[in-house]
């Protein structure tokens with residue numbers, strides 16, 4: 075049986091690229107994303123490239139109850155956590171000083 079990988083933030087830039095690589099290497103991919111910085115279309119493009127559509131759950135990854143349901147419905151072998159609001163851009167340094175040392 076194929077290993078199943080959960081990608082949080084999997085509809086985003088890095089997530090969709092990782093999803094394609096994993097599917098091409100015969101992993102099953104499950105995505106949790108609230109689409110706050112992405113859209114369904116990016117996930118819909120994955121099967122056009124790989125021939126296989128990842129399962130997509132749309133909710134905030136901080137919702138522990140819904141996340142529990144995902145783990146009950148799917149036998150997840152590994153998680154790649156990419157759900158984050160921090161974009162890498164020209165103003166990254168300014169933002170990092172604004173949020174302090176955390």
Ligand SMILES: NC(=O)c1ccc[n+]([C@@H]2O[C@H](COP(=O)([O-])OP(=O)(O)OC[C@H]3O[C@@H](n4cnc5c(N)ncnc54)[C@H](O)[C@@H]3O)[C@@H](O)[C@H]2O)c1
Pocket residue numbers: 082083084085086087088089106107108109110111112113133134135136156157158159160161162
């Ligand atoms: N792109 C880069 O060059 C780069 C470099 C280093 C680190 N990172 C980090 O990697 C992660 C992914 O980067 P990316 O460029 O793919 O960003 P991205 O914004 O394209 O993808 C992040 C995804 O997470 C989702 N998301 C955000 N908060 C969420 C939440 N609470 N619940 C569910 N989904 C949520 C967004 O909708 C988006 O689809 C980020 O944490 C980023 O800081 C990115």
